[in-house]
Amino acid sequence: MDLLPNDVVELILERLDVKSLLKFKSVSKQWKSTIQCRAFQERQLMNRRQSGNPDVLFVSVCDHSYLFDTVFEDMRTLVVGSSVSVKIPTPWAKKRLYNVCKSSCDGLICLHDANVPNIVANPTTRWHRTFPLSTYQRLRYHEDRVSSTPWANLGFGKDKTNGTFKPVCLYNSAEFGGLYNDDNSTTICEVFDFTTNAWRYVVPASPYPILPYQDPIYVDGSLHWLTEGETANVLSFDLHTETFQVMSKAPFLHHHHHSNRDLVMCNLDDRLCVSEKMWPKQVIWSFDSDRGTWNEIYSIDLNITSSWLGKHRFSLTPLGVVDKDKLLFCEPLTGDPLLTLDPKTKSYEIAHEFLYHTSALPLCYFQSLITIL
Structure with a gap:
């Protein structure tokens, strides 16, 4: 050499x-x-x-350790197609259960919890960094007047212009009676700056209220939410300009009632997608940013998948694309088993199934060396 x-x-x-x-x-x-x-x-x-294909990371988000033969672990990673999963030791406190942002970014994941600092981590290198709770996180759990408000999950992504990573907290201002909202926005937006190690407000925020409890999805420099109301729109937040816009109307907007049970956003092969459950099928739409249109790319036959997963109230969770065009997806509550759908042959296969009860939910990521200084 x-x-x-x-x-x-x-x-x-x-x-x-x-x-x-x-x-x-x-x-x-x-x-x-x-x-x-x-x-x-x-x-x-x-x-x-x-x-290559993305790896699958399982993150413990719910403690079911009281159940018989349940295995509690912070993290476990799996190469799709392999029957072996590998435990990832974590340096933070054991038995601490975190929510995880559903979109990884450059091999990094973001974990958040109610009473301890948030964490951004690289599961491959074991690097991690903590950062403080947002105002919403602190108020949500420590103020009686907002104790009944819906939980707003953090979003995590990267400003593609200057390469900076940004956690974002977006929530409806009505939940706080207009607190910290002195413009015409119906939401409040907080962005974390790793340089100053502090949260700040983005003004103006969005004029559209968002669906509660949903997971923001990162794609190509922007975070995305579904809006609340008679018709569901996709709200986009550009992490460089820190501005909001509503994206082109989509075929799934014809419903009069929406919930997180029926509509789920996801990132599939760096494309913004929305999954729509309409029994007996679940259709996945992909956004074409060049043409501003939505195209159907997958259709899951729920009669077939119910033989493995049972009939469930919530939409199945799309995770990623493997082997170039196969859809990887899972049961929405436990994340087990992992299934694939070949869009050409319309065939389904089990990609991985745990032999014991697990309390971890999966997300796809690519291994990297990236850290945040």
Whole structure:
């Protein structure tokens, strides 16, 4: 390797997995400097995305340890197609149960909880950083006057222009009687700045109220929510300009009543998608940002999946795309088992099934070296 030019060595290293690169940091100071360079890490992540399927991360979000043979673990990762899952040791407190943002970003995940600081973590390298609760999180759990308000889950994504990561908390201002809302917005938006280690308000926020309890989805530099009302719209928040806009009308807007049971947003292969449950099928629509249109890309036959999952009230959870075009999805409450749908043959397969009770829900991510300084 000493006989090769440095740029050739970098091209070789970029194609290696994270586990190998962590070991190779000890080869030389130059290799260590290269592997720790953000530009190199971004190229390595790009290669990872192009060359393989995402991994599946299971994060414990509910304590069912009182159930017989239930296994409690903070995190476990799985390579799709493998029958083996691997436990990921976590440095934070054991038996602490976190909610997890449903969209990973550059191999990072964001965990949030009621009474302890939030966490952004890289499950591959074990790196993590804590950050404080937002105003909403503190008020939601410590003020009696808002104790009955719906929970607003955090969103997490990246400003693609300058590369900064941003947790975002968006919630309806009516839940606080107009508190901290002195404009015409019907929502309040808080954004966390890792540079100052503090939350700040975005004014004006959205003029559209959002559905409660939903999980914001990150795609291509923006976070997305479904709006509340007679028709559901998709609300987009650009993480660079920090402005809101409502996206093009979609086929699933014809319903008069919406809930998180029937409509679920997701990120499939870096495309914004909305999953619509209308028994006996569940249709997944993908947004074409170039044409501003929504296209049907998958249709799940619920009569077939019910033989594995039973008849459930909530929409199935789309997780990602594997083997180029197969849909990976799971049961909405337990995340087990994982199923795939081949859109060409209309066939279904079990991709993974735990042999014991689990209290973890899955999300897809690509292994990376990325951290937040």
